[in-house]
Amino acid sequence: MALTTSNILIGSRALDQDELNGTLNFLVDSLSPQMQEAVRQQLTLSRGSYVPLSRAKPLLKRLKDMTESIAQMQRLVFTYRGSSGDDQQPQVHHAQPVAIFFETYYFYVAMLSEEHGGYWLYRLDRIVEILAQLPGEKLDYAKRFSLQEHRNYTYLLDTGELTQIRFLYRNYPQTALYHFPGSRIIKQNADGSCVIEAYVKTDGAMLWLLSQGAGLRVLSPVSLVRRVRDALAAARDQYDD
Incomplete structure (x- = not known):
């Protein structure tokens, strides 16, 4: 399981080098010394050929913060840098996060967004700074973003x-x-x-x-x-x- 998860993580290219190393070490820490050595040997080529995304940013703390905001039903005020030519300067957004998931190199946060008038997918690495964490609301489950449909x-x-x-x-x-x-x-x-x-x-x-x-x-x-x-x-x- 540790070897499988490690290879998937390396293939994702999502983390910077430091966070990748820390996460891989965490995955094998609970194994016996013999198994730790076996996994590390098996991962030698994969780790040595790891190519993170260009300008990869630390994500683990932001993942933790966003997960806590979802659990506490918080509404966030944050700056966000979009992908279009008009969004090179971070823009202020107001939204309540409801789900985090990983897909094709990136972590996404589904949020009920004031700026977009409904649910919108924000890339986690493009969230520049969380300016405020405010009380949110209990959202109607039937009308919430459906990860299954996505x-x-x-x-x-x-x-x-x-x-x-x-x-x-x-x-x-x-x-x-x-x-x-x-x-x-x-x-x-x-x-x-x-x-x-x-x-x-x-x-x-x-x-x-x-x-x-x-x-x-x-x-x-x-x-x-x-x-x-x-x-x-x-x-x-x-x-x-």
């Missing part, structure tokens, strides 16, 4: 309309099924291709659909067919003489 319908971006899509897939089918939980093959063709149906948030799904090139053709809905076609045409036009 996992089922989101690929990289949790934006866009929730839509049923169908696409013809010519590559290994399981690849598509892995990326869209709950998707299913509804038709198997004689040439080895198949038709897959999935429910997705369209903005994130676009990133994956476009990455498959000629191995994929969107069939429905028509609005998504047009969107993919226009994006591919714009990409092609960049290479015209």
Whole structure:
């Protein structure tokens, strides 16, 4: 278990070098001296090749603080640096955190945000400073952010309309099924291709659909067919003489 967890942590690239070393040591501290030595030997190559994200920041204390704020139902005032060109200077936000999770290199905090008028995902490493911790409110569980729905319908971006899509897939089918939980093959063709149906948030799904090139053709809905076609045409036009 220690070896499995350690390899997953190293593969995440989420922590800076110091926090990675401290966490890996923590994972083996409860083992016998013989097992500690065995795990450390097994991790020699993985630890030596660790490549943290560029400009990785310490996260452990912020994770602890955010977890306590959720448990105490606090509303936070904090500065946040977004990803767009207009957000290079930290902006003040007011939001109540409800869930923390890890996904594709980053920790995210789902918060009920005043600035966004509803639930929004904030990247933990982009929270610059917590300015105030205020009493929050007991939120209606039925209307709270659903991590299960996020996992089922989101690929990289949790934006866009929730839509049923169908696409013809010519590559290994399981690849598509892995990326869209709950998707299913509804038709198997004689040439080895198949038709897959999935429910997705369209903005994130676009990133994956476009990455498959000629191995994929969107069939429905028509609005998504047009969107993919226009994006591919714009990409092609960049290479015209």
